[in-house]
Amino acid sequence: MKFHFRRLLQNSGWLSDVAVSTDAAGIIGSIEDNAPKNDCDEISDGCALPGFQNAHSHSFQYAMAGLAENHSGENQADNFWSWRNAMYKIALSVNPDQLEAIAALAYAEMLRHGYTNVAEFHYLHNDISGVPYINRGEMGARLISAAKRTGINITLVPIFYQMGGFGKPPEKTQRRFISKTKEEYAELFDASAKACENYEGANIGVGIHSLRAVEAADIKEVVLNFAQDMPFHIHIAEQKQEISDSIVFLGKRPVEWMLENLQLSERFHFVHATHVNDDEIYGLADMKVNVVLCPTTEGNLGDGIFPLGDFQERSGAWSIGTDSHISLSPFEEIRLLDYGQRLTTNNRNTFGERSGAFAIDQALITGRKAMNNFEKEYFKIGAPLNACIISSAHPLIQTSTDESLLNTMIYSLDETSQEGTIVNGQWRSRNGRHEQQDEFSADFIRVMRELDFR
Numbered sequence: 001m002k003f004h005f006r007r008l009l010q011n012s013g014w015l016s017d018v019a020v021s022t023d024a025a026g027i028i029g030s031i032e033d034n035a036p037k038n039d040c041d042e043i044s045d046g047c048a049l050p051g052f053q054n055a056h057s058h059s060f061q062y063a064m065a066g067l068a069e070n071h072s073g074e075n076q077a078d079n080f081w082s083w084r085n086a087m088y089k090i091a092l093s094v095n096p097d098q099l100e101a102i103a104a105l106a107y108a109e110m111l112r113h114g115y116t117n118v119a120e121f122h123y124l125h126n127d128i129s130g131v132p133y134i135n136r137g138e139m140g141a142r143l144i145s146a147a148k149r150t151g152i153n154i155t156l157v158p159i160f161y162q163m164g165g166f167g168k169p170p171e172k173t174q175r176r177f178i179s180k181t182k183e184e185y186a187e188l189f190d191a192s193a194k195a196c197e198n199y200e201g202a203n204i205g206v207g208i209h210s211l212r213a214v215e216a217a218d219i220k221e222v223v224l225n226f227a228q229d230m231p232f233h234i235h236i237a238e239q240k241q242e243i244s245d246s247i248v249f250l251g252k253r254p255v256e257w258m259l260e261n262l263q264l265s266e267r268f269h270f271v272h273a274t275h276v277n278d279d280e281i282y283g284l285a286d287m288k289v290n291v292v293l294c295p296t297t298e299g300n301l302g303d304g305i306f307p308l309g310d311f312q313e314r315s316g317a318w319s320i321g322t323d324s325h326i327s328l329s330p331f332e333e334i335r336l337l338d339y340g341q342r343l344t345t346n347n348r349n350t351f352g353e354r355s356g357a358f359a360i361d362q363a364l365i366t367g368r369k370a371m372n373n374f375e376k377e378y379f380k381i382g383a384p385l386n387a388c389i390i391s392s393a394h395p396l397i398q399t400s401t402d403e404s405l406l407n408t409m410i411y412s413l414d415e416t417s418q419e420g421t422i423v424n425g426q427w428r429s430r431n432g433r434h435e436q437q438d439e440f441s442a443d444f445i446r447v448m449r450e451l452d453f454r
Contacts, residue, residue, distance in 0.1 A: 001026075001425055003385070004040035006392050007047040007405070008033075009360070010378050014402045018048070026384050026425020042427075044389055046419040047397070047405070049360065050378040051116025051386035052330040053367025055292045056233075056271050056321025059143060060099055060124055062106035063453060064090045065325055080239050080301045087324075088173040090453065091124055096133075096142045098447045099124065103146035105444040108434040109328045111152055113415055114388030116423045118152055119321070119370050121233055121271070123159035123177045123209055125188060130175030132184075137191030141198070148199040150440070151428040153386070155371040157205040157233050158192040160185040160222060162214045166249035177209070182218045182226075189227070201424065203372055207233035211246060211254045216261075223262050230372050231267050233292075237280075238272040238303050255280040264289050269370045271321070274304040281307060285314030290366050295336035297323035305340045308350065319367035330388075331410055334359045356406030389419040 001022045008018040008031070019035035022028055037043050068086045071078045094102065110118060124139050126132050135141065140156050147154035161177040162185075164170040170178050179185040189206065196202040206227040208214050211234075214222075223232065237243060237254045246254045255276050258264065266288035273284070273291050284291065293306055301324075308318070320333040327333070338359070341350040351358040365376055375383060390409055392398060394417050400408045409417075420430035428435060448454050 001042065002040045003042045003422075004035065004037045004044065005048040005389070006045050008379060009047070009049050009406070011361075011376070014047075014405065020048075020379070020385060022385050022425035026423075028379065028381050028383055028385050031379060031381060044419060045392050046389040047392060047409075048379075048387045048389055049114070049409075050364050051388050051421065051423065052114045053319060053364060053371060054110055054115045054118040054322055054330075055269065055319040055367045055370040056294055056323050057106070057110075057118050057120050058123075058324060059103035059106045059120060059146070060090060060094055061087060061323075062109075062325040063094070063102045063448065063451070067453065080303065083301055085173075091176055092128060092173065093451055093453075094124070095128065096138055098451065099139055100142040100146045101440075101443040101447045103143050104149055105440045106325055106328075107146055107150040107152045107154075108429070108437060108440045109325075110322070111150060111421045111423065112418070112429045112432065112434055112437075113328045114330055114418055114421055115328075116153060116386040116388070116421060117155070117367070117371050118147070119155040119157055119205065119231075119233065120147075121157050121159060121207060121235075122192075123161045125158070125161075126176045126178065128176070130178065135191060136188045137195045140192040141195035144195045144199050144202050147202060150434065150436070151201070151423050151426065153201040153371070153423060154199070155203050155205050155231070156192055156196055157207040157231075158185075158188050159207045159209050159233075160214050160218070161209040162218065163212070166212045166245045182221055185222070186226070203230075205231040205233055205370075205372065210235040210238075210242070211250075211257065212242060216250065216257075220261060228267075231269055231370050233269045233271060233370070235271045236273055237270075237275045238298075240275055240304075243275050253277070253280065255284065259283040259287070266290060266317075266369065269319070271323075272298060272303060272306070274298060274306050276307065278310065281310045281316070282314055285311055285316035288317070290369060291316065291318045292321050292370065293318050293333075293337055294321045294323035295333050295340060296327035297325075299336060299340070300324070300326045305344055308337065308341050309345060317366040317369075318362055319370055320363050329415055330363065331413070331415075334363060334410055354406075356410045359410060360406060385422055385425045387422045389422065391417050391419040393417075
């Protein structure tokens with residue numbers, strides 16, 4: 001297959017009139033700029049960005065997008081913890097077939113918005129009564145199946161979830177998440193790795209839900225002696241209550257405890273890390289720990305705003321995720337991340353001199369690391385063709401210079417300007433629709449009616 005794009009973004013900047021050839025597996029064989037169109041199979045007048053990396057997803061939560069916005073007005077807090085109770089109702093109801101249908105539409109929508117890869121932070125493991133399935137990786141296998149059907153690349157991160165809070169047994173509402181011991185988690189991990197073998201676009205990572213959800217000794221064991229050659233994901237320091245509880249139980253703040261008790265490195269991906277102090281910011285950056293930021297979810301839940309400026313001053317690396325999927329636009333995540341910083345600092349240079357280029361580079365390269373991909377070249381011979389194609393039709397794009405083009409895309413356009421998404425050399429979404437949009441939408445609607453959520 002040979003593609004022709006009006007422009008294609010490389011690390012050094014934009015190339016024009018670019019022909020990209022791929023083999024049957026979608027692997028790039030050649031990249032040629034100033035190339036003619038007449039010998040190309042697929043001709044696009046769009047601009048090819050490297051495919052976006054969604055570094056944090058709970059796909060089942062897509063079923064509740066928009067459902068937690070009615071507020072009782074009674075004398076009780078409406079915050080992350082009350083939202084979590086609403087989320088548990090979803091988690092306690094979904095069977096494997098329904099999970100696959102929900103995930104398939106969520107992944108199709110990610111593709112429609114330009115994501116080509118997703119890291120699935122997966123903790124919905126057991127059956128509805130809390131008993132492990134005969135295949136401990138059954139629910140993860142359904143996520144792999146959904147990814148394969150839609151064509152998105154997936155990094156499945158089966159999550160170790162053991163307790164209901166610091167020093168507390170699991171709550172009844174958490175029964176589907178639980179692996180009681182690190183040995184049970186190892187069984188879950190092995191079953192999940194087996195499921196990944198069913199799809200060439202799948203691989204696996206290791207993860208712990210949070211410091212409050214696993215015994216400290218078991219966290220150390222998993223970090224030090226388990227799956228060292230893959231990314232490690234963990235929620236951390238998302239809520240102020242979590243900080244207070246950690247100080248009472250461990251005598252340390254969550255990030256502080258991790259820095260003092262573990263040999264951290266760039267294989268670690270700390271999700272949210274919202275409430276960190278200066279010492280923790282410097283420690284994370286100096287140890288090359290990556291932070292995964294999910295601004296639309298963090299804003300929706302009232303989590304707070306990560307101190308990005310201080311982290312970046314120490315060359316800290318970050319990626320983006322859609323988490324609860326209240327939004328599925330990578331551009332919206334980047335914009336809100338930037339604007340949150342501008343509103344708290346009263347400065348406009350969050351990302352330095354070249355805002356759009358810096359944001360794309362961070363979200364891509366750090367996001368790839370979350371998927372165990374350390375490739376730094378945007379498009380490379382020998383690598384798969386994964387691309388988000390932005391239409392050139394909009395007048396703002398037609399009149400932009402190469403210098404202003406990325407900024408225009410990120411700060412001024414929406415998903416209607418996205419021509420489509422190519423994964424492993426195949427169009428998966430085009431002209432605002434996934435290739436199987438009707439099928440996935442119908443399945444999702446059927447499941448929502450079965451569950452009577454919406």
